[in-house]
Amino acid sequence: MRRSALRDFFAANGAAFEARAGVECARAVADPAAEYAMVRDAVAVSDASHHQVFAMPDAGAIDVLDRLVAGNVARIRFGRVLHTFMADAGGALVADCYIANNDDEFLVLCESLEDDAAIRARFLAAGRDAGLRDLSESHAVLSVDGFKAWAVARELFGADVLGLPYLSIERYPFEGATVRLIRAGKTSEFGYLLVVPAAQAQVLAERAFASAKKNGGGLCGIAIHDDLRLEGRFFNIYAEGAAVRDPLSLGLQWMMDFEKEEYPGRSALLRRRAAGFERKIVGFKAPPGAKVRKGSTLHDGGRSVGEVVAVAQSRVLGCTIGLAMLPVAAAYSGLEFAMDASDGPMVTTISMPPIMPRSLTVKIDEM
Amino acid sequence: MSEQNQKLIERRREIIARLKAELIKRLNLPFQPDDLHEDVALLGSGLGLDSLDALEIVLCVENTFGVKIADDNIAVLRSINTLVDFVMEQKPNGGAS
DSSP: OEEOTTHHHHHHTTOEEEEETTEEEEEESSOHHHHHHHHHHSOEEEEOTTSEEEEEEHHHHHHHHHTTBSSOGGGOOTTBEEEEEEEOTTSOEEEEEEEEEETTEEEEEEEESSOHHHHHHHHHHHOTTSOOEEOTTTEEEEEEESTTHHHHHHHHHOGGGGGOOSSEEEEEEETTEEEEEEEOOSSSSOEEEEEEEHHHHHHHHHHHHHHHHHTTOEEOOSHHHHHHHHHHTOOOIIIIIHHHOOTTTTTOGGGOOTTOOOOTTHHHHHHHHHHOOSEEEEEEEOOTTOOOOTTOEEEETTEEEEEEEEEEEETTTTEEEEEEEEEGGGOOTTOEEEESSTTSOEEEEEOSOOOOOGGGGSOGGGO | OOHHHHHHHHHHHHHHHHHHHHHHHHHTOSSOGGGSOTTSBSBSSTTOBOHHHHHHHHHHHHHHHOOOOOTTOGGGGGBHHHHHHHHHHHOTTOSOO
16 A cells, blocks of 8 residues: 555644555545535645656657557647546556646656556556656645635745646746646646655645635545535546446547547447447436435336446535436436336436536636 | 436437537537537536637527527536536527527
8 A cells, every 4th residue: 555745744634544546545634514615615735646646758758658548648738738548458447647748758647446556567568668757656746626726826836827727737846846736626626736756745735734724725635526526527537437437438538539549448449439338427416315325226117227326415506416327318417217216216317517616707817 | 218308308319419510510529429428528627628619609509599698607608418408498499590
């Protein structure tokens, strides 16, 4: 089990931990409602060191990475980030990847279903001599998310942070080292991932925490991110991704380049695309009080037609929401299905995302 | 499938098909209609469209379905499904203009 360089900092602040893809992660720090409010209304700092992080020098990186992921790495402009995925030979999801073109290097952050060694082996198999550096243990990843996340980033690295567009990368000096900052985030509020050397990780976390507190926020764990992602309809490989594994049924075609000639799973995915997939993922909301769990079945006219693959509490809607796999012919929003039995509580399929986050109502570069 | 659900599906399917075809054509998207999940984010994450594309989407919906999207109604532009919801609310008895 890999331990984050930020483990002791979060433990000292009362965090509870869980294992995610072979990495010990700070699951929760405060009450879930308080953590949620911090992100939606202010800012919360969390340990995102469950990401596997790889760096590769510019020369040769494009060829290697293009052989690994479904997106088109050659099209990433300097300073920008591609969101794509890695699949296995059968076209099943392995990792959700950010790939950043950081001038003289490519940086890859993976949220994966495999442990560090297995992911490293996939990279090495694609390009053993490409100068690959595995930063997963030597660095930590700090996540700063929320409506006021920009204020923390600005205090840490200066006002030019505000000019960074979504899905971009920049390097900043910090305590004699370099922090790689990616503007990304999967909460639907402003978000930054800070890749920091382990030796500077605690100092960065302390300063980010202090700045977050000044802005009405604090620390949070990764568990609340699962709820925030689902509410904002950001893909979560640890929830619906792990349950379904098929990128086509999950609606991840936007992460793929269908013209690319080579990457693991390409043939299988193109075959399934040509044949037409039978089921796909749909959002739903449950009535107050209904007990919804992953694996709950959805019924129509007395027969089971679908299954719940992800569940979260939507604090904006005031009810449980989730994602279900349904036959394509029934995968439309606005329909009612009985849950767990033909006389069970009725859930309603909904259009996603069901909320309008505050961060989408303002322009960050005008703050 | 109940008769009510079936009617809703047929209406929704027709609007989705028209909207996807128009979006692919107008925005030159490198996808087939079935590649576009109805919940995928249109702007920023997901398809990663920009503010000029947003304007094109507004014009597309207005011209195809004869409904007007207010300038400040950005919530409607979040996904194909939110656009379809808007069209169905504005034209409860029919789809295309």
